[in-house]
Structure formats: structure tokens, C-alpha cells
Amino acid sequence: MANPDIAVVIPTHQHVALVAGLLETLACQTLGAPRFEVVVVDDCSTDGTSAALRELAPSLPFAFQVLTTPINRGPAAARNLGWQATAAPVVAFLDDDCVPSPGWLDAGLDALGTRTSIGVVQGRTRVPEGASIHRLTDWYLWRVVEGPTPWFEGCNLFFRRAVLDQTGGFDEDIRYYGEDCAAGWRALEAGFESAYASAAAVTHPVERRGFRWFVHNGLLESRTVQCAAKHPGFRRAAFWRPWAMRREDPAFVIALAGVVAGIFFWPAFALVLPYVWWQRPSVRRLSFFRLCLQVPLVDAARLAGHLRGSARHRIFVL
Numbered sequence: 001m002a003n004p005d006i007a008v009v010i011p012t013h014q015h016v017a018l019v020a021g022l023l024e025t026l027a028c029q030t031l032g033a034p035r036f037e038v039v040v041v042d043d044c045s046t047d048g049t050s051a052a053l054r055e056l057a058p059s060l061p062f063a064f065q066v067l068t069t070p071i072n073r074g075p076a077a078a079r080n081l082g083w084q085a086t087a088a089p090v091v092a093f094l095d096d097d098c099v100p101s102p103g104w105l106d107a108g109l110d111a112l113g114t115r116t117s118i119g120v121v122q123g124r125t126r127v128p129e130g131a132s133i134h135r136l137t138d139w140y141l142w143r144v145v146e147g148p149t150p151w152f153e154g155c156n157l158f159f160r161r162a163v164l165d166q167t168g169g170f171d172e173d174i175r176y177y178g179e180d181c182a183a184g185w186r187a188l189e190a191g192f193e194s195a196y197a198s199a200a201a202v203t204h205p206v207e208r209r210g211f212r213w214f215v216h217n218g219l220l221e222s223r224t225v226q227c228a229a230k231h232p233g234f235r236r237a238a239f240w241r242p243w244a245m246r247r248e249d250p251a252f253v254i255a256l257a258g259v260v261a262g263i264f265f266w267p268a269f270a271l272v273l274p275y276v277w278w279q280r281p282s283v284r285r286l287s288f289f290r291l292c293l294q295v296p297l298v299d300a301a302r303l304a305g306h307l308r309g310s311a312r313h314r315i316f317v318l
Contacts, residue, residue, distance in 0.1 A: 004063065005035045005090065006105055006158075009082030011075040012042055012096040016049040019096050020056060027061050031105040037063035039085055040096075041078040044069050075154065076170040076179035083164050091164060093180075095155040098125070098202040108158040111197035119163035119192025120184055122148055123156035123200030131206050138287050138294075139211050143204040148196040150237035152184025156202045163187045171227070177220045178227040185231035211294050218301030221245070225309025225317045239317070249306065249318045251275040252299045 008026065012019050019040055026038060038060075042049045053066045067081055083091045092108055094100065104123065111121040125145040145153055154170075157180065167190050171182035188194060224245065228235035235242055244250050251274045258271025279299065281291035306317045 004037045004086070004088045006031070006092055006109060007083070007086035007088035007090070008036060008038045008092045008094055008105070009079055009086075010038065010040045010094050010096050011078035011082065012040060012045065012049060013072065014045050014047050014049070015096045016045070016047050016052050019049065019053060022094075022096060022099065023053070023056065023060060023064070025099050028102050029100070029105050030103050031109070033061040036105055037065070037086060037088065039082040040064075040066050041082045042066060042068045043074070043078045044072040073172070074175035074179070076172045076175050079154070079179075080169045080172065083159075083161070083169060087161075089161050091159050091161055093154050093157045093159070094202065095204070097207075098155050098204050100156075101199075101201040101203075104200050104202060107197050107199035107201075111195050111200060112158060112160060115193075116160070116162075117193050118195050119160050119187040119190070120152065121158040121195045121197050121200070122152060122184075123158065123202060124196075124198045125153060125156045125202055125204050127206050128203050138285075138291065139209055139214055140206055141209045141213075142206040146198075148194060150181075150184075150234055152181050152194075154180030154183070155204055156200065157184070158197075158200070159183075159187065160192075163190065163192055166190055171230070174223050174226055176223075177217065178223040181224075181234060182227050182231060185227075185234045188233065189231065211298070214298045215301045218298050219305045219308075221302050221305035222309030222312070225306055225315065226313050228317065229309075229313035229315045235315075243316050244318045245306070248275065248278050248299065249303065251278060252296070252303060253318055 040053055050066050050068045057064050067085055069078060079093055090109060090112060092105065108121055108123060112118055122145060125143045127142050127144060143153060143155055167186035169183055170179045174182055239245050240247050255272040255275035258268050261268035279295050281288055281295060310317050
């Protein structure tokens with residue numbers, strides 16, 4: 001397509017069924033199909049994603065292309081490949097497991113408007129209708145964005161193409177788990193403004209990822225520290241303190257110190273209390289005793305990730 005108003009870039013890996021369903025949803029956008037194109041970047045999937053989507057392409061009402069990476073390099077490289085393959089003046093980024101509302105693209109374009117000072121727009125991200133995240137049990141993941149955040153979640157994000165050209169887009173050094181945050185802060189540091197569009201809404205699923213996934217992602221928080229080292233404004237805006245992402249992080253360190261010191265001086269065990277109070281699982285859960293072990297292990301993985309990132313990038317974050 002020669003001159004679309006906006007391009008939708010979707011990175012994917014091993015999610016052929018999800019992407020196929022997402023493309024059908026995009027066909028229902030209130031923005032006319034001739035005004036947008038969709039670029040799916042298959043990040044070296046082995047489930048036949050590229051072939052299946054190319055077979056689906058003739059039935060789609062909008063311009064569509066599938067790009068395939070030679071090796072799996074993560075969503076940062078995939079998103080960059082996607083936006084560089086389009087000439088659209090606005091690029092919308094969407095995760096392959098999200099479902100956009102019918103007015104998503106119209107609302108994103110309206111939020112950018114004619115004010116060229118606005119370079120990046122965050123859309124609203126919500127859980128499926130009827131889902132109650134307050135009733136969830138163990139180790140679930142969801143995304144809720146009800147206002148502007150310093151994290152610039154890549155599941156629902158709009159950029160002017162000129163901003164991406166100027167800043168380079170997503171940080172491929174980070175690769176994933178912070179690459180979208182870095183892209184937003186690159187735009188702010190280049191002098192552009194950000195905005196929020198509640199009408200540009202997508203639905204993010206609620207998924208049970210499990211204890212091991214949370215341990216793994218705790219270690220990956222070294223990349224959040226890397227983002228903080230590169231973008232001091234993000235550190236000031238997102239962290240509980242410049243040296244701690246969350247208040248629970250120093251509480252965990254103090255609790256560890258209290259356990260060690262308590263061996264020699266039992267009143268030191270009182271240092272454990274703030275951490276236990278903030279991180280305690282509900283006694284109503286059948287998994288209460290298991291969570292009493294798992295929650296500190298996840299926090300230990302996060303601490304290890306923070307310290308590793310601190311050592312590599314020469315800042316201090318607990």
C-alpha cells in the first residue's frame with residue numbers, strides 16, 4: 001500500500017492461532033480498510049505462522065504483509081523490522097494476544113492529531129469483560145493501563161513515524177522486557193510529548209503463567225535496571241525510590257538481614273515483619289503454605305536480577 005494513514009505492527013512467535021484471530025478483529029475497525037495496513041513480524045516461529053498468514057492474506061480487507069526473521073531476536077528487533085517496512089506516518093504497536101476495540105485505530109489517530117509535538121500515545125489496556133483479577137489465585141499475569149504510565153507498555157502504543165526515525169525505535173540491546181519502555185523514553189528525551197487515549201482500547205487476556213515463569217521474569221528485571229541506567233527520567237518516574245523499584249524490595253533485603261542477625265540476637269527477627277505484612281498471601285487460599293515459600297523465592301529472583309543489572313550498568317538498585 002502506497003500511502004496508508006497508519007500501520008499496525010504485530011510481533012509474534014509461536015502464536016499462529018492468536019494472530020489469525022487478531023487479523024479478523026482488525027478487519028472490524030471503524031477506520032476504513034484502505035486507510036491502514038498491517039505488518040506481522042514472525043520472529044522465527046516453527047509452528048507454520050508465516051505460511052498460514054500468507055494463505056489468509058487474500059481474504060483480508062486491508063493491506064497486509066508478513067515478515068520473517070532469520071533468527072529469534074525478541075520483540076524489539078521484530079518491532080523495528082516492522083515499522084521500517086512501512087511508509088505510514090503513524091505506527092501502532094499491538095501484541096499478538098490482545099484484541100483491539102473497533103474504534104482503536106481511529107482513537108489513536110485522533111489522540112496524535114495535528115500536534116506534531118506529541119510523538120507517542122498510550123492506549124487503554126483492560127482485562128476481558130467479566131474477569132475479576134481480585135479473585136485470581138496463584139501466578140497469573142494481566143495488563144491494565146487506565147492512564148499514562150512511565151512504562152510505555154508495548155501491547156498498545158502509537159508512535160509518529162518521524163519519532164521512530166529520529167530515535168531508532170525499540171532498544172535492541174534490551175531485546176525484550178523493557179524495550180518498549182526505552183522506546184517511549186527515547187521519544188521524550190528527543191523533545192516529544194506523550195499522551196493517553198482511553199478510547200484506543202485493547203483487551204489483554206488473563207493468563208496463568210506459573211511460579212517458574214515469575215522466577216524467570218524476576219531475573220529479567222536486570223533489563224529494567226538497564227533501562228533505568230539509560231533513561232534517568234524513567235527511574236525517577238517509575239521507581240518507588242531511585243535505589244528501589246518497589247517498597248517490598250528493600251523490605252526483602254532487611255528481612256534477610258533480620259533472619260541472619262536473629263540467629264545471634266533473636267529480637268532482630270522483628271526486621272522480617274514489614275516484608276511479611278506486605279507480601280503475605282491470603283490464609284484463605286488452599287495454597288497458603290506453598291505461597292509462603294514461593295513468594296520469597298520470586299522476590300529473591302528479582303533481587304538477583306536487580307543486583308546483576310546494577311553491577312553491569314553501574315547503578316544501584318535493590
